Amino acid sequence: MRRALVALAAALVCAAPAQAFVRSKNNSGLHLWWATRGHSFQIDAQGTPDSPSAGVFAAIRKSYQTWAGVTCSDLKFDEEPLSTDPAARKVGFFQGETNHNLVFFRTQSCKTAVPANDPCVSKGGCSNQYDCWDKGDAVIATTTTTSTSSTGQIQDTDIEINDAPQGSGSKFIFTTVDGPKCTLPGETNCVSMDVQNTITHEAGHTLGLDHPPDHPEATMYATAPVGETSKRVLAQDDTDGICSIYPAGKPTVTDVGDISIAPGGGCGCSQAQTGPGAALCALLLLLQMRRRSSKKPQLAMSKSVAPATAARFQSGNEN
Amino acid sequence: MILFLLATLVRGPGDVASLAQASDAVVHAQVVRQSSAWGRGGGEIFTTVVLRTLETWKGAPAAEVTVLVPGGEVGDLSQTVQGAAAFQDGEEVVLFLRARGQGVFDVEQFALGKFAVGAPAGLPKRALRDRRGLACAGCAPGESDDFSLDELRAKVLGSVRK
Numbered sequence: 001m002r003r004a005l006v007a008l009a010a011a012l013v014c015a016a017p018a019q020a021f022v023r024s025k026n027n028s029g030l031h032l033w034w035a036t037r038g039h040s041f042q043i044d045a046q047g048t049p050d051s052p053s054a055g056v057f058a059a060i061r062k063s064y065q066t067w068a069g070v071t072c073s074d075l076k077f078d079e080e081p082l083s084t085d086p087a088a089r090k091v092g093f094f095q096g097e098t099n100h101n102l103v104f105f106r107t108q109s110c111k112t113a114v115p116a117n118d119p120c121v122s123k124g125g126c127s128n129q130y131d132c133w134d135k136g137d138a139v140i141a142t143t144t145t146t147s148t149s150s151t152g153q154i155q156d157t158d159i160e161i162n163d164a165p166q167g168s169g170s171k172f173i174f175t176t177v178d179g180p181k182c183t184l185p186g187e188t189n190c191v192s193m194d195v196q197n198t199i200t201h202e203a204g205h206t207l208g209l210d211h212p213p214d215h216p217e218a219t220m221y222a223t224a225p226v227g228e229t230s231k232r233v234l235a236q237d238d239t240d241g242i243c244s245i246y247p248a249g250k251p252t253v254t255d256v257g258d259i260s261i262a263p264g265g266g267c268g269c270s271q272a273q274t275g276p277g278a279a280l281c282a283l284l285l286l287l288q289m290r291r292r293s294s295k296k297p298q299l300a301m302s303k304s305v306a307p308a309t310a311a312r313f314q315s316g317n318e319n
Numbered sequence: 320m321i322l323f324l325l326a327t328l329v330r331g332p333g334d335v336a337s338l339a340q341a342s343d344a345v346v347h348a349q350v351v352r353q354s355s356a357w358g359r360g361g362g363e364i365f366t367t368v369v370l371r372t373l374e375t376w377k378g379a380p381a382a383e384v385t386v387l388v389p390g391g392e393v394g395d396l397s398q399t400v401q402g403a404a405a406f407q408d409g410e411e412v413v414l415f416l417r418a419r420g421q422g423v424f425d426v427e428q429f430a431l432g433k434f435a436v437g438a439p440a441g442l443p444k445r446a447l448r449d450r451r452g453l454a455c456a457g458c459a460p461g462e463s464d465d466f467s468l469d470e471l472r473a474k475v476l477g478s479v480r481k
Contacts, residue, residue, distance in 0.1 A: 024399070024401075025399075026397035026399055027390065027391065027392045027397040027398075027399060027405075028392070028397055032399075090360065090361070090362050091362055091363055092358075092361070092362025092363040092364070092398065093362060093396065093398065094361060094362050095396075116420050116421075117421075118359075119359055120358065120359040120360060121419050121420045121421050121423065122385075122387070122419070122420070122421040122422070122423040123356070123358060123359050123365065123367075123387075124358035124359065124363060124365030124387055124389070125357070125358025125359035125360035125361065125362075125363055125365070126358075126359070126360065127360065127363070128358065128360030128361060128362050128363060129359055129360035130360075135389065135429075136417065136425060136427070136428065136429070138341075138427075138428045139402075139428070139429060142389075142400050142401060142402070143400070143401050144363065144389070144390075144398060144399070144400050145398070145399050145400075145401075146364075146396055146397070146398045147396070147397050147398075147399070148395055148396065148397070149392050149394075149395045149396060149397040150395055155396070205401060210401075210451070211451060213451070222453065222455075
């Protein structure tokens, strides 16, 4: 009887409901937030050689305007003048300086731009030093967010896009047309990596949103079919998420602790029991079924899947 | 269906065989220490992770391996790069590595190249991959993120021998 109860308890804990929006956290585990409603952004004037700059910049602006248009929040994104200074093509936070939330394309690879003996190879920082892409051929775009460790307040966030030729000579192609979808390599006048689709998603990250695991219709969902443009438009889960952090006319919701203001009682902080987490839940359930123990379930993952995978093993790691 | 990603976007495939073939080294290792510092170009924080090698499945065997990952904490500033591999002190991992030069490695395809190793009490070790924070273009829906350690080792060694 006891064994069955333990298994039931584990099942109840592991079987989480569908997950709504997710808030991003910093390295200290605190949710990220801006002290302002929205943030300024700056586009680097070099753009991408893939598409005319006017269209690319308009697509980036529309991406931010999409978030500004959410009526249950009151976000505003002021655009700074185009950045024309090559020395300003940098990611990250510079203490004591004015930091711009830059959106830009890296058009050369650090593999070809950086001398092999430069200390940045082992210490990091080649990308800012040589204006090159240093995150690997397989990475398409990243958002780098700098926050105050002890509060989660965002200080700077930059969007860096891999537009550099790779070792094979190929590169990602960034487009702004509405359709049709590209189907062949080298095809033109079609949608490959849609700039607005991509930046709308990235802008959600700059505001403090992460990927919702159970809402494929959301702009903040992690994957999309080739040529997709639907993420230019926010889904209900996206607006729920942003309004939970920045509700119109109310204080910004900051840490510490869970938020519990999502419509329908959802919590934007917990993690879904999917993927590896679900697998380990299954293992734990199996474990409980097998052991004739009067102990409570060893639920390393009972409350939610821990942010780091390693934490999933914490209570049961034999090492 | 071919997929491509948003957020930190990486290009797949991300299956073990493809990762093993694309990597310069594959190791089963344990984190000894890690430290974060500003990069040479300023603005960016990087974390240097030193691991003790338990097994070398691909590449030249070495007692220790040094990995550089973007992001980290310096003073009261925290920098996060979505989808980058993150490590815990003492954590046991399997890493797919790409040589940067000067004896330092990157994790191949950000968090796709890292499996955390551990086991609930009384059960064999498993290797799990956490791909939250990543979007993957070209990752097949059936790519597994969960293997027994023995199964992962066999897959890697089998791919390397091909």
